[in-house]
Amino acid sequence: MTWYLVRRIGQSVAVVIGVMILTFILVHLEPGSTAKAVLGLKATPARIALFDNTYGLNRPLPVQFWLYCDHVLHGNFGVSYTAGQPVSSLIAQRLPRDAVLLGASTLLALIIGVPMGLYQALHHGTVRDDVVAGTWFTLYSAPDFMEALLLIAIFSVHFHILQPNFPGGITSVGGLFGDLNAMVLPVVVLAINSVAGFSQYMRSSAIEELAQDYIRTARAKGVRQRVIFTRHLLRNAVLPIVTILGLSLPDIVAGAVIAEAIFNFPGMGLLFWQSALSHDFPVMLGATLIIGVATVLGNLVADVAYGILDPRIRHAAT
Amino acid sequence: MQPPDDAAVAGAAGVAPVGVIPPGAAPSGGEVTTHGAPGNLALHDFLHNKRAMGGCGVVLLLILFCFVGPLIYRTNQTTVNLGLSNQPPGPGNPLGTDEYGIDILGRLMVGGQSSLELGFSVAIASTVIGALYGAISGMIGGFVDAFLMRIVDTLLAVPTFILLLIVSSMFTLNLTAIIVILTVLSWPYVCRLVRAQVLSLRTREFVQASTAMGSTRLRILVRHMLPNTFNIFIVTTTFAVADSIYALSALSFLGLGPPPPFADWGTMLTTGVNDLFDSYPWEVYPALIILVVTILAFRQIGDALNDIASSRSSVR
Numbered sequence: 001m002t003w004y005l006v007r008r009i010g011q012s013v014a015v016v017i018g019v020m021i022l023t024f025i026l027v028h029l030e031p032g033s034t035a036k037a038v039l040g041l042k043a044t045p046a047r048i049a050l051f052d053n054t055y056g057l058n059r060p061l062p063v064q065f066w067l068y069c070d071h072v073l074h075g076n077f078g079v080s081y082t083a084g085q086p087v088s089s090l091i092a093q094r095l096p097r098d099a100v101l102l103g104a105s106t107l108l109a110l111i112i113g114v115p116m117g118l119y120q121a122l123h124h125g126t127v128r129d130d131v132v133a134g135t136w137f138t139l140y141s142a143p144d145f146m147e148a149l150l151l152i153a154i155f156s157v158h159f160h161i162l163q164p165n166f167p168g169g170i171t172s173v174g175g176l177f178g179d180l181n182a183m184v185l186p187v188v189v190l191a192i193n194s195v196a197g198f199s200q201y202m203r204s205s206a207i208e209e210l211a212q213d214y215i216r217t218a219r220a221k222g223v224r225q226r227v228i229f230t231r232h233l234l235r236n237a238v239l240p241i242v243t244i245l246g247l248s249l250p251d252i253v254a255g256a257v258i259a260e261a262i263f264n265f266p267g268m269g270l271l272f273w274q275s276a277l278s279h280d281f282p283v284m285l286g287a288t289l290i291i292g293v294a295t296v297l298g299n300l301v302a303d304v305a306y307g308i309l310d311p312r313i314r315h316a317a318t
Numbered sequence: 319m320q321p322p323d324d325a326a327v328a329g330a331a332g333v334a335p336v337g338v339i340p341p342g343a344a345p346s347g348g349e350v351t352t353h354g355a356p357g358n359l360a361l362h363d364f365l366h367n368k369r370a371m372g373g374c375g376v377v378l379l380l381i382l383f384c385f386v387g388p389l390i391y392r393t394n395q396t397t398v399n400l401g402l403s404n405q406p407p408g409p410g411n412p413l414g415t416d417e418y419g420i421d422i423l424g425r426l427m428v429g430g431q432s433s434l435e436l437g438f439s440v441a442i443a444s445t446v447i448g449a450l451y452g453a454i455s456g457m458i459g460g461f462v463d464a465f466l467m468r469i470v471d472t473l474l475a476v477p478t479f480i481l482l483l484i485v486s487s488m489f490t491l492n493l494t495a496i497i498v499i500l501t502v503l504s505w506p507y508v509c510r511l512v513r514a515q516v517l518s519l520r521t522r523e524f525v526q527a528s529t530a531m532g533s534t535r536l537r538i539l540v541r542h543m544l545p546n547t548f549n550i551f552i553v554t555t556t557f558a559v560a561d562s563i564y565a566l567s568a569l570s571f572l573g574l575g576p577p578p579p580f581a582d583w584g585t586m587l588t589t590g591v592n593d594l595f596d597s598y599p600w601e602v603y604p605a606l607i608i609l610v611v612t613i614l615a616f617r618q619i620g621d622a623l624n625d626i627a628s629s630r631s632s633v634r
Contacts (some may be wrong), residue, residue: 003359010443011464011468014468015468015471015472015473015475018468018469018471018472018475019472019476021472022472022473022476023476026481026484026485029485029488034602035458053510060557074603130596135618137614137618138610139620140617141560141566141614141617142606142609142610142613143564143568143571143587143606143610144568144588144604145568145571145587188361200621206505210460253477253480257479257480257572258412258568258571258572261572272483273483273572276484276486276487276574277487277574279487279488284484284487286605287480288480288481288484290478291476291477291480292472292476295474295475295476295477296475298473
């Protein structure tokens with residue numbers, strides 16, 4: 001286990017370096033000069049030279065990359081071209097809010113998805129299974145931005161129950177809780193997209209476990225159905241969900257970009273979208289790096305947690 | 319029902335039979351490859367799976383609608399005609415017109431062409447690249463494998479959609495560029511799955527027997543590895559079609575898709591969405607419905623294939 005852990009951490013470090021190289025390459029794919037993109041086409045050569053000098057854009061690429069790595073390791077992600085603030089503080093403001101949003105939606109998705117998957121597994125192959133699966137598949141297949149807009153049309157425009165978007169100027173995490181009404185729609189939209197995944201994994205995992213000998217043994221010795229489900233089946237079948245949680249992090253984050261853009265939620269997704277529209281590369285670099293590192297960590301934690309939770313896993317070959 | 323897709327699947331499944339060994343069943347003796355039977359069984363399962371067949375039927379209808387439809391139902395999709403803008407459904411325009419006076423039924427057909435072309439191209443290209451990369455990396459093993467896999471992990475660590483947003487904020491993309499980018503971002507998913515399967519196949523007796531008989535690595539790759547991972551990558555392929563179509567529509571929605579003369583369902587939705595709160599529902603719902611139906615159809619096929627693959631490996 002120790003050796004496995006060391007190797008897994010080594011792999012994760014390699015991937016984080018890979019992500020840094022990737023984002024750095026991407027940013028330098030930009031056609032034309034960044035200075036012109038940010039300052040506008042009428043910028044004087046002197047202004048451009050000053051801009052390039054300020055942000056180190058006139059140095060050779062390897063030097064820029066080295067400086068970038070050095071800065072990142074010291075917690076310095078550069079300064080946003082448009083906001084003029086340090087990227088690290090922009091991101092630090094928004095990350096806790098995303099933790100609230102994504103945490104709430106993932107929790108909601110699990111609360112709906114896990115029992116649903118179990119229900120489907122118990123009625124595996126019947127019409128009930130098909131109806132539940134079909135419903136969630138349809139919701140999952142509908143583009144999330146359309147679901148968001150339809151929900152706004154129904155609950156905000158027609159019934160006036162829920163706020164369609166966040167008021168600007170929320171500065172603290174606590175501010176989010178002051179506006180619980182505005183939280184409902186983003187959380188629901190994000191949850192809808194995760195439920196199908198969770199319930200389908202839960203379903204196939206439960207079907208697999210139902211065929212195992214220990215369930216048959218429990219049945220044979222006369223354990224009541226309800227106890228079999230809660231004590232035996234649920235505990236074992238829910239294991240893969242742990243891994244899925246780690247692996248689904250990138251999808252959740254990507255979904256958050258669209259949801260945050262629609263609901264004006266002041267999180268990383270909105271920040272990312274706005275900087276994509278305004279060519280604000282330090283912000284995009286920083287956000288991508290944070291998301292990449294979070295994903296790598298998520299996978300690492302999921303892998304290790306899975307090994308701890310399921311003693312049968314011996315991590316022979318990965 | 320004998321749509322052309324079935325022929326394609328039949329042809330593909332015909333490649334599969336080379337020793338589809340269920341992981342649970344330990345092959346007895348050296349006689350492991352059974353030509354014909356298992357593959358035909360998979361095809362049989364597929365043909366008798368209602369969801370798979372339903373999905374294939376819908377996909378066939380969509381292909382006919384988008385590619386044959388415009389030959390029969392001719393409309394003006396190029397010039398703006400403001401005199402006809404925002405017409406409700408009626409004679410001449412069965413589904414009404416949009417804000418530029420363009421017929422919506424015709425636009426659905428043209429838009430569908432780009433959505434389907436994108437979906438199929440990305441799915442096929444990423445499957446070919448991912449399966450080959452994963453199989454080769456898994457077969458070589460050791461340091462090279464570790465290095466190649468870190469590249470894959472890097473691409474997987476950053477969400478596809480985030481990378482797509484970055485690239486599309488830099489360039490004005492056309493359909494080909496989006497196909498290339500989505501392919502670059504999708505193949506790692508196939509690759510991971512195929513490699514995992516190859517690693518377990520490497521230790522199987524029939525592969526070792528093949529090595530002992532002097533087969534080259536190329537032969538083992540083509541005859542043993544790829545056919546035995548077929549049921550894995552065919553599932554990801556069908557899901558990739560759905561995911562790419564969705565990605566294009568989401569990109570258009572965020573205002574970073576291809577510029578106006580380009581038509582696709584996502585763009586139609588986006589322009590229609592502005593009218594969602596007005597009284598032009600026909601500009602939103604047809605595109606929404608056809609987009610959902612398309613994504614649903616491909617996901618149903620993928621899910622059915624997944625069921626077939628997993629039941630064949632666990633039941634026996």
